[in-house]
Amino acid sequence: MSPQQISLNPETLLSAILENLNMQFFAESRQESKLLFRDLQNGEQTPFMHINATKSGEIYCNLALDHSAYVGQLNFSRFRKILATMMMEISHRLEHKEDMNVLSAGEGDMLFNIPGLVREDGATNVLVCGLRQITPGKALVRLLFLDPSQYTEAVVSANEDGEQDQS
DSSP states (O other), X not given: OOGGGOOOOHHHXXXXXXXXXXXXXXXXXXXXXXXXXXXXXXXXXXXXXXXXXXXSXXXXXXXXXXXXXXXXXXXXXXXXXXHHHHHHHHHHHHHTTOOOOEEEOSTTEEEEEEEEEEEETTEEEEXXXXXXXXXXXXXXXXXXXXXXXGTHHHHHHHHXXXXXXXO
């Protein structure tokens, strides 16, 4: 089969993404993770993961970060905090077999609308991940900060229900 025919279910794909995000940003040394973050923050795409779909073929994925909608000054500590929040939410959904809330924006483009929400210094920021097929056998995993205005009310409500801001 050609790489164009590879089909992965969202749960398998998200599990692989979580595993690799954890390896590269939490299991690696802080220094190595920080260098990766700086590359991403500077607009570079970095090698991220390789999926071997055995009989179907292989997919090589790079990682990119779009922080254009981030409110405030993004630094490594803030990035890791919101990344961990998004990863915990995805992990919870996978563990409880909940809806992955996948949005498709064309052939080969997926957005997993499972946000990590963090409210710090009076600003809310929202991080999601998506996948874009670049060419057959090559894809881009994108970490995207979204316009937080649509999520602000949800964070405020959650905080009023007993969750604490962790500034």
